[in-house]
Amino acid sequence: MKGNNKATLLTLAEKCKNILASNWLGHLNTIKSDAKGSKENIYTSKVKYILKRGKPYIWVPEHELHNVNTIIDERSSFSVASPYPGPLGKLLRSVNKFPARVALTGDVVTLKDKKAQSVAESLKEVMLSEEKTVKEFSYTVSGVLSSSNQFSTSRSENLKELIDGVENSCMFVDGNGGTHEVDFEDIEKCKADLLAPYSAKLIDGINRSEARRRGLILFCFIYLNVNARDAYMLSLDRKGFDVLGKVRSNTTKDEVDEYQWKQYRFTFKEEAGDVESFCRQLVQMEEEAVKKVSSYSGLG
Secondary structure, three states, X not given: OOXXXXXXXXXXXXXXXXXXXXXXXXXXXXXXXXXXXXXXXXXXEEEEEEEEOOEEEEEOOOOOOHHHHHHHOOEEEEEEEOOOOHHHHHHHHHOOXXXXXXXXXXXXXXXXXXXXXXXXXXXXXXXXXXXXXXXXXXXXXXXXXXXXXXXXXXXXXXXXXXXXXXXXXXXXXXXXXXXXXXXXXXXXXXXXXXXXXXXXXXXXXXXXXXXHHHHHHHHHHHHHOOOEEEEEEEEEEOOEEEEEEEEEOOOOOOOOXXXXXXXXXXXXXXXXXXXXXXXXXXXXXXXXXXXXXXXXXXXX
């Protein structure tokens, strides 16, 4: 279940594409402007977006200062984080850890009416497709998702209001703050995982379920020989998933430093091409782990 060769890991371009496809909210940064021109001060706010053919299309409300800023200076940057819903968000903040994220730089260009209408139609199609897929999920998938907060983790629900209402660069920022430059052409060429639009739901559903989290603790023990006191799903993709495990620290000078959170990677035996495959393999791993624990204890 573990491994670190290139065949078991996503490329940086694939990681970027999956993050962009799994979220719908990002931080847009533009240069503040006044009658005298740009002052090089940065204005930042959260905006919603969709991904179409590898490019983010951003919805900026009419009252936003970005609209004025980009008239004077179109330069901007856009940051999107890997989803961290519910309990995972609280955990990351408590240990001062940041989720992996993508940082894009370039120019903000206003779409013409015809192009804007095309993007809006694409959004409708995406939402209908996701809603249909959710309704057709099997019992196994529904069981994993049942614990998640349906509104806060549903991309379709969060994007409904959008229907009612120069040189580019890309940087992958890992959970430790390390930056890695990614060729934008590589992102456009690769395909996002079919899992990506549902990753927030899956992560939240698993982390809100005590039984699933106990399963993650078992994974750490059975597959990695790590004794974790607690565990949360951090991220997932077609090749596997990452877990934050609470393990005993090497330094035990006081009670505060007795435990620390460490990140662990679990790799599937075969790629999970869709949500059904991901949940099926997750359940299989749980069953396998329980059998191994039972055999160790002499109960199997």
